[in-house]
Amino acid sequence: xxxxxxxVRIVSDVAGVSLGGALKNVVALGAGWVDGLGxxxxxxxxxxxxxxxxxxxxGKMFFGDTVRAESFTEESCGVxxxxxxxxxxxxxxxxxxxxxxxxxxxxIEKRELNGQSAQG
Numbered sequence: 001x002x003x004x005x006x007x008v009r010i011v012s013d014v015a016g017v018s019l020g021g022a023l024k025n026v027v028a029l030g031a032g033w034v035d036g037l038g039x040x041x042x043x044x045x046x047x048x049x050x051x052x053x054x055x056x057x058x059g060k061m062f063f064g065d066t067v068r069a070e071s072f073t074e075e076s077c078g079v080x081x082x083x084x085x086x087x088x089x090x091x092x093x094x095x096x097x098x099x100x101x102x103x104x105x106x107x108i109e110k111r112e113l114n115g116q117s118a119q120g
Contacts, residue, residue: 009075009076011071011075011077013066013067013068013070013071015059015063015067016059016063016067016068016071016072016077016078017071017075017077017078019055019058019059019063019067020055020071020072020077020078020081020082021077021081022119023051023054023055023058024051024055024081024082024085024086025085025089025091025118025119025120026051026091026120027047027048027051027052027054027055027082027085027086027120028082028085028089028091028092028095028120029091029092029094029095029105029118029120030047030051030095031044031047031048031051031086031087031092031095032086032091032092032093032094032095032096032097032098032099033095033096033098033099034047035092035096035099036095036096036097036098036099036100036101037099037100044086047086048082048083048086051082052072052073052078052079052082055072055078056069056072056073059071059072090113090116090118090119091118091119091120093112094108094109094112094113094118095118095120097112105118
């Protein structure tokens with residue numbers, strides 16, 4: 001899997017990887033609301049930046065030194081996953097539609113997600 005143009009790395013920070021995968025969904029909701037309200041890319045970037053910082057703080061608070069800040073800021077399981085979720089994930093899409101249409105997320109989920117649900 002390891003190629004000059006594509007690198008796969010093992011991340012030993014199990015708690016950090018798990019937290020990043022869960023908490024990014026909450027941040028994606030915020031990014032979706034920002035987009036749906038038309039606040040612009042800088043506001044969305046600020047939400048994402050603060051979200052990453054909060055993930056690190058949350059991890060350190062509940063898991064101590066077993067969580068590495070780098071798992072959120074330097075690994076694909078952290079920042080890259082956050083960028084993807086905050087630009088096109090179902091949490092982002094539902095929140096964006098909810099803000100733009102003024103409708104509850106539950107209604108958007110039912111209409112748009114074919115039985116799936118937002119995870120934030």
